[in-house]
Amino acid sequence: MAERNLDKEFDALKGDIGKLREDIATLAGSIGAIAGEQASATGARVHEGAEYVTTKAGEAAAHGRARAEQGAQAVEHQIEEHPFTSVAVAFGLGMLVGRLMSR
Numbered sequence: 001m002a003e004r005n006l007d008k009e010f011d012a013l014k015g016d017i018g019k020l021r022e023d024i025a026t027l028a029g030s031i032g033a034i035a036g037e038q039a040s041a042t043g044a045r046v047h048e049g050a051e052y053v054t055t056k057a058g059e060a061a062a063h064g065r066a067r068a069e070q071g072a073q074a075v076e077h078q079i080e081e082h083p084f085t086s087v088a089v090a091f092g093l094g095m096l097v098g099r100l101m102s103r
Contacts, residue, residue, distance in 0.1 A: 079086040
């Protein structure tokens with residue numbers, strides 16, 4: 001009789017272990033799905049961040065080009081307005097650079 005109880009308990013234990021294996025497999029599948037979703041969401045955020053940085057860099061470059069063009073136009077305007085002064089300043093800067101380079 002004790003042997004029958006042990007057999008029944010052993011069979012019940014086998015059933016419990018089988019159920020535990022199924023539960024672990026289900027849990028592993030759920031964890032894998034969650035990890036995949038998180039990876040996809042993270043990838044999407046990284047992609048959005050890269051697009052944002054690219055857009056901002058393009059805007060900054062365009063702004064820099066516009067400022068450089070404005071500066072060049074302002075210099076051209078000053079040269080046209082004061083040609084003799086501009087030549088004198090250019091000559092003076094040339095002399096200064098020449099002296100600095102000769103040392």
